[in-house]
Amino acid sequence: MTQTVKFYQTGTLTVGNRLLDSDKRTVQASRNRSNALTCGHRACQGCGEALGARYAIDAAMRAANRDLVCVNATGCLEVFTTPYPETSWQVAWLHSLFGNAAAVASGVAAAMRVKGKATRVIAQGGDGGTTDIGFGCLSGMFERNDDVLYICYDNEAYMNTGVQRSSATPPAARTATTPAVGAAPGNVFGTGKNLPRIAMAHGIPYVATATVADLHDLEAKVTRAMGLHGARYIHILVPCPLGWGAASHDTIRLSRLAVESGLFPLFEAEHGEVTATTPIRRRVPVAEYLKPQKRFAHLFRPDAPGAQEALDRLQAMADANIRRFNLLSAEEAVR
Ligand SMILES: Cc1ncc(C[n+]2csc(CCOP(=O)(O)OP(=O)(O)O)c2C)c(N)n1
Ligand code: SF4
Numbered sequence: 012m013t014q015t016v017k018f019y020q021t022g023t024l025t026v027g028n029r030l031l032d033s034d035k036r037t038v039q040a041s042r043n044r045s046n047a048l049t050c051g052h053r054a055c056q057g058c059g060e061a062l063g064a065r066y067a068i069d070a071a072m073r074a075a076n077r078d079l080v081c082v083n084a085t086g087c088l089e090v091f092t093t094p095y096p097e098t099s100w101q102v103a104w105l106h107s108l109f110g111n112a113a114a115v116a117s118g119v120a121a122a123m124r125v126k127g128k129a130t131r132v133i134a135q136g137g138d139g140g141t142t143d144i145g146f147g148c149l150s151g152m153f154e155r156n157d158d159v160l161y162i163c164y165d166n167e168a169y170m171n172t173g174v175q176r177s178s179a180t181p182p183a184a185r186t187a188t189t190p191a192v193g194a195a196p197g198n199v200f201g202t203g204k205n206l207p208r209i210a211m212a213h214g215i216p217y218v219a220t221a222t223v224a225d226l227h228d229l230e231a232k233v234t235r236a237m238g239l240h241g242a243r244y245i246h247i248l249v250p251c252p253l254g255w256g257a258a259s260h261d262t263i264r265l266s267r268l269a270v271e272s273g274l275f276p277l278f279e280a281e282h283g284e285v286t287a288t289t290p291i292r293r294r295v296p297v298a299e300y301l302k303p304q305k306r307f308a309h310l311f312r313p314d315a316p317g318a319q320e321a322l323d324r325l326q327a328m329a330d331a332n333i334r335r336f337n338l339l340s341a342e343e344a345v346r
């Protein structure tokens with residue numbers, strides 16, 4: 012009797028993957044893969060933004076046959092990749108200001124159109140650059156349906172300048188501007204914006220959410236977006252070990268727990284309608300996601316004022332997401 016040999020760690024450059032037939036290997040194992048963001052940048056160890064950007068722009072480069080321009084807002088991604096006079100980017104890359112990446116990208120796309128070039132255009136920025144200061148330019152880009160894919164790397168605060176709150180910071184999180192003091196410590200409940208849903212409300216051709224826990228899903232969504240024209244938006248959750256007070260080896264685990272708790276729903280939408288969701292296979296209470304992060308440590312101190320109420324409210328937010336996007340898998344729904 013023969014038994015199929017099973018190789019582990021497929022999808023990496025380990026021996027196991029290289030022994031697979033070439034058509035079964037993932038692109039990460041290919042020596043000829045595109046490599047938008049090379050080593051030598053200054054991101055912290057375990058930075059979700061560095062990982063997310065590399066995979067997103069790699070996928071976009073493949074889809075565009077390397078004929079691609081990336082416009083970057085100010086933020087960690089810009090700072091850690093381009094300390095003058097160096098750059099880690101292997102793609103045409105442009106930085107202007109913190110708040111105008113979408114507008115600059117719209118201009119680049121218009122210039123390409125006028126010149127009769129097929130060059131594709133991406134704008135990218137952090138959650139502060141996207142949900143706060145760059146929001147007007149981004150909404151205009153959506154409204155005009157400019158031919159740009161905008162990617163937001165959401166680490167849920169202004170990390171580059173020392174972890175200040177943004178309108179993507181979750182309630183109860185401690186940041187430099189929302190300290191864990193008083194009767195309701197951390198960021199205030201009832202504030203903030205949901206950019207993916209706001210993008211959907213513009214009726215643009217494509218909106219998706221992704222995390223760095225599932226890089227195949229992330230790549231597939233970027234590839235799908237690059238196959239379309241007009242304004243497109245992808246919102247990627249990218250844990251920040253420094254700002255979240257998390258272990259650098261927990262970046263992938265936290266991304267997965269954000270999804271499994273229901274706090275970060277994974278979906279795709281076209282022209283304002285949800286077209287696909289990723290069901291939760293193993294639902295976890297929000298506490299499992301929050302506990303490893305020091306920004307939520309005040310919720311887990313014995314007898315901390317308002318802690319249980321805050322946890323209940325965060326759980327209610329996750330439950331509402333699960334209902335809204337119908338996220339429970341068949342197995343999980345009957346559990
Ligand atoms: C007009 C303007 N205001 C403020 C700043 C300072 N600044 C640079 S990056 C940054 C925070 C970026 O936060 P985010 O967009 O979330 O990106 P992250 O660093 O978290 O990846 C701030 C406040 C600036 N460069 N320009
Ligand atoms: S502060 Fe956070 S986002 Fe910035 S490089 Fe470090 S881990 Fe990445």
Ligand SMILES: [Mg+2]
Pocket residue numbers: 137138139164165166167168169170177
């Ligand atoms: Mg940020």
